[in-house]
Amino acid sequence: MQDEGSDLFLIILLGFFLMLLMVSFIVLMLLYHRQKQIKNRERLKAIQTEYEKTILNVEKEIREDVLAFVGRELHDNVGQLLSLAKLNLSSTKPEKISDGKNMLNDIIREVRSLSKALNLDWVETISLEDFIKRELEKIGNLEFCTVDFASDGPSLTLSKDQKLVLFRIIQECLNNAIKHAQPSMIAIEINAGKSPTEILIKDDGKGFDLRQQSNGQGLRNLQYRMETIGGKLELIAAPGKGTQVKLLLPN
Template identity: 40%
Template sequence: MPEDFSQISFIIIASACLVFAMTSFIAFMVVYHRGKQLKNKQHVQQLTLEFQKALADSEREIQEQTFTHVGQELHDNVGQLLSLIKLTLSRPDEEARNESRHLLAQCIKEVREMSQSLNLHWAHALSLNDFLEGELLKVKRATQITTSLEGESRLDLQDVQKKIILFRILQECLHNILKHAQAHHLRVQLEGRHITLHDDGIGFNEEEVKLGAGLANMRHRASLIGARMVWYSESGKGTQVQISFNL
């Protein structure tokens, strides 16, 4: 009888310990899971805030660059066209009047294009190819660098916000090439979900040159839109920048 009582007591105590252990484990898993959910929610909120900040910064920087470009175009291009129109109007012959009409039409076209560029709504309809063609045309007008655009992109750029950030990243890449590369030719390749910029400039030694804040910022912006950005360079052999989208 005492042995049966001891066995029953052991079973009861063991069962109680097992129930306590299981209850503690379940409680721990619930707390752990909720903590993980909270961390994930905070991480998503942080990424959302970073994305919105990157978008706002990109819009502001694009507008600033656009204002600078428009100012230059008004001075160098539209101003020159108006001067030519003034000269042709001073001549009374029919050929001069026809030339004035042609120059005036060209001037109106230039002003209309500049007006459209001041509004970021152009990003809704503009394709990646068209955007790069316009940016490379600016490079050719402003410098002696020759340019080429090859291939077609298969990127789905329906999200206008991500498109604006991508466009700004590409503008920054081109600006860095103009400022630092000392290049003679710039080649942009589009292949699937990859965008690659090659220049034949002086390059840099990747082991000796640390990524500055500007390059790190571009890489971070790329990550916010689901892309990876890498640089390949060698002193005297130019630089290659590749932006690859994961999705």
């Protein structure tokens, strides 16, 4: 009887320790998952903060470009129109006064157009395709080189943030081509039929050796910006064979 009691006591004691071990294991697992959740939330918050910071930087850069454009337009275009309107309105000839009044209407339209440009709400009203055409048209009007645009599908559906980032990246790529590549042709192509959708920015300029790339920070900045909207940037270049920037959009 005494041995049976000892065996029962040992079984109960062992069961207690096993239960204690199991409870401890469960508590430790709960604590581990809790810590993991906290770290994941912190990581997501950091990613969101970086994303918002990137978007704000892009908005700031685009606003600075717009302000520079508005400044040039006020000085070169509106200022000239105001001077001509003043001369015409100072005349005693009816036809000159009429011309001056017409110029005032032109000035009003120009100022309204410039005021709209200062508000980034225009980003939501313009498609990526129309923006690209507008940027290429600016280059074409300068007679710097020939330009070409092609798209194989319907207009892409993008959020304002995605368009802001893409607008800035495309502007940077075009500026780099103008400043460094000395191309005779710049072309942009949208392949919406592929998965993921591709935007190709190509020139037939002098190109460069990727292994000896000097502006690596600029490329990393563009790659990072594509990553913030879930995309990817690839660069293909070789001396004498031009440069191709491939933007892969998120599905």
